Amino acid sequence: xxxxITGGAGFIGSxxxxxxxxxxxxxxxxxxxxxxxxxxxxxxxxxxxxxxxxICADICDSEAVNRFVLEFRPDKIMHLAAESHVDRxxxxxxxxxxxNIVGTYTLLNAARRLQDSGAxxxxxxxxxxxxxxxxxxxxxxxxxxxxxxRSPYSASKASSDHLVRAWGETYGLPFVIxxxxxxxxxxxxxxxxxxxxxxxxxAKKPLPIYGNGENVRDWxxxxxHARALYMVATEGQVGETYNIGGNSEKTNLDVVNTLxxxxxxxxxxxxxxxRKLIIHVTxxxxxxxxxxxxxxxxxRELGWxxxxxxxxxxxxxxxxxxxxxxxxxxxxxxxxxERLGLQPVN
Numbered sequence: 001x002x003x004x005i006t007g008g009a010g011f012i013g014s015x016x017x018x019x020x021x022x023x024x025x026x027x028x029x030x031x032x033x034x035x036x037x038x039x040x041x042x043x044x045x046x047x048x049x050x051x052x053x054x055i056c057a058d059i060c061d062s063e064a065v066n067r068f069v070l071e072f073r074p075d076k077i078m079h080l081a082a083e084s085h086v087d088r089x090x091x092x093x094x095x096x097x098x099x100n101i102v103g104t105y106t107l108l109n110a111a112r113r114l115q116d117s118g119a120x121x122x123x124x125x126x127x128x129x130x131x132x133x134x135x136x137x138x139x140x141x142x143x144x145x146x147x148x149x150r151s152p153y154s155a156s157k158a159s160s161d162h163l164v165r166a167w168g169e170t171y172g173l174p175f176v177i178x179x180x181x182x183x184x185x186x187x188x189x190x191x192x193x194x195x196x197x198x199x200x201x202x203a204k205k206p207l208p209i210y211g212n213g214e215n216v217r218d219w220x221x222x223x224x225h226a227r228a229l230y231m232v233a234t235e236g237q238v239g240e241t242y243n244i245g246g247n248s249e250k251t252n253l254d255v256v257n258t259l260x261x262x263x264x265x266x267x268x269x270x271x272x273x274x275r276k277l278i279i280h281v282t283x284x285x286x287x288x289x290x291x292x293x294x295x296x297x298x299x300r301e302l303g304w305x306x307x308x309x310x311x312x313x314x315x316x317x318x319x320x321x322x323x324x325x326x327x328x329x330x331x332x333x334x335x336x337x338e339r340l341g342l343q344p345v346n
Contacts, residue, residue, distance in 0.1 A: 001026045002329065003233075006059055006107065009038035009286030011188045013342070015226040018276060021046040024042045024230075029072045030054045032081065039331045042187040045091075059103035062110075069110040070117070076233050077111055078124045079104065082160075084155045084159035085191055086130070090285055093152035100156035101163070108167045115173060123175040124178060124233045125164040129218070129243065130154035134288035140178075141243045141295045150286050168239060176236045181245040185222035185313065186320040190328060195315070197256055198321045199328060201263050201274045211283035213253030216290035220246035221313035224306040231302050242302070245293030248310035258311070262318045 003020065006010045007013040010028030020026055034056055045229075046052055057064040059081050069077070081103060083089065083096045088284040104125070111123050132141045133148030147162075149155040163175070184194045197207050228244045236242060260274035298304045321328060 001076065002029070002070065002072060002075045003027070004029045004031065004072055004283035005078070006031050006079050007038070008032050008054075009034055009040055009042060010080065011037070011042075011185075011192075011220055012183055012225060012229075013080040014042035014187055015185065015190070015222045016080070016229055017043060017052070018046055019226045019230060021049050021052055024315045027051045027053070028053070029068065031057050031059070031068060033058045035083075037084070037110075037189040037191075037313060038207050041327055041330060059107050060098055062106045065106050065110045066113060069107075069338075073114065073119055074121060075090050076122045076124060077107065078126065078229065078233055079107055080126045081205075082126075082157065083151065084128075086151050086192075087284065089151055089153035089156070096152050096156040100153075101159045104163050107321070108163060108173065110209055112167065112171050112173055113173075121174065122233065122238065123164065123167070123173055124229070125175065125177045126160050126229060127157050127159065127177055127179045127181050128154065129181050129245070129291050129293055130288070131158040131161060132291075135290040135292055137290070140244060140257065140292045140294035143179075143243055143297055150288055152304045174238045176232055176238065177241045177346055179241065179243050179293075180225055180228075181291060183220050183222045183225055185317050186324070187327070189331060193255065194253065195258065195261050195321060195328070198263070198318060201260065201277060201327075202267065202322075203254035204269075204272070204277065207256055207260070207277045208278045208279055208281045209252055209256055210281060210287060211280070213251060213256070213280065214289075215252050215287060216249055216292065217252070217255075218245045218247040218292050219250055219306035219310050221254070221306065222245065224228075224313075227307075228298060228304045231304050232298070235302050237301070242298045243293045243295060244298060244304075245295045246306050246308070246310065246313075247295060248306075248313075249290075249292050250310060258314060259318065266318055267322055279292070 009032035132145045149158040168175045
C-alpha cells in the first residue's frame with residue numbers, strides 16, 4: 001500500500017510514520033512544510049528506509065500538491081498537517097485559517113483529481129475534540145456531538161472537518177475523520193503543556209498554570225493514537241467519524257503535580273521539590289472548561305483501546321525527555337518558552 005502523510009515531521013505525524021515503517025510493509029510519502037513544530041530529527045531512525053520518502057512542500061501550494069499527489073498516486077491520504085497550538089491561534093489566527101482550511105481544501109481538490117483519474121483512494125482527516133466546544137462537569141463527546149468551536153484553532157479544524165464531509169457528499173470522495181483528545185509523548189514541541197513543564201522544571205523556572213488549574217483534558221499517549229489512526233485508515237468504515245481518547249481525564253493542576261512527582265523521582269534535585277515551582281497565571285481567553293471523549297465506538301467497531309494509562313505514559317514521556325535533551329534544544333530553536341495567546345491582532 002502507498003500512504004501519503006501530510007505533517008509527517010510533526011509530533012503525531014512522525015509517531016505515525018515510525019509505526020508504519022517499523023511495523024508494516026507500506027510505502028510512505030511524507031509531505032511537510034517544516035514549520036517551527038516540524039523537525040526531521042523526529043524521523044532520524046527511519047530516514048534511510050527505502051520505503052520512506054520526504055518532500056518539503058506547503059499544502060496551500062496547489063501546484064505542488066497536485067504534482068506530488070498525482071505522481072505518488074497514494075492508496076490513502078492521511079492528513080495531519082495543521083497549525084495546532086491554541087495560544088498561537090489567539091495571537092495569529094490567519095496562519096490557522098490558511099493552513100487548516102485552505103490547505104485542506106487544496107489537498108481535497110488534489111485527491112478529487114486523483115480519484116477522477118481512476119484511482120481508488122481514501123482521505124483520512126485527522127482532527128481534534130476541540131471542535132465540539134466545552135463540556136460541563138459531566139458528559140462525554142461522542143461522534144454525534146454538535147460542533148461548537150470556541151477558539152480560532154478549533155474553528156479552523158471544524159471548518160476543515162466540514163470541508164472533508166462536503167467533498168464526500170458532493171463529489172463522492174471516500175473519507176474517514178478522527179477526532180482525538182490531548183496527545184502527549186516523545187518528540188512533542190515544548191510549547192505544549194507536558195514538555196513545557198518538563199523543560200521548565202529542569203531549568204528550575206516557574207511552572208505556569210492557567211487560572212485555577214481546574215480545566216480538564218483527556219490525555220492520549222501518542223503511540224496509542226498512531227495505532228488508532230492506522231486502524232481507522234485500514235479498517236474504518238468509509239464516511240464515518242471515530243473519536244480517539246485516552247480514557248484519562250485530568251485537571252491541568254493534577255497533570256503538573258503528577259509530573260512534578262515523577263520528575264522528583266527520576267531527576268531529583270538536592271533540597272529541591274518541583275511542586276514549589278508551580279504558579280498560577282492569567283487564564284487563556286475563551287479557555288474551555290472540560291474535554292472528555294467517549295471511545296466506545298472505536299473500541300466496539302475496531303477493537304482499539306489505549307495501551308498506556310496516564311501514569312505509565314507520563315513516566316515514559318519524562319524518561320524520554322530526560323534522555324533526549326539535545327533533541328529538545330535543537331528543535332526549540334528561537335522559541336523561548338514565552339507566554340503566548342494574550343495579544344489581540346491589530
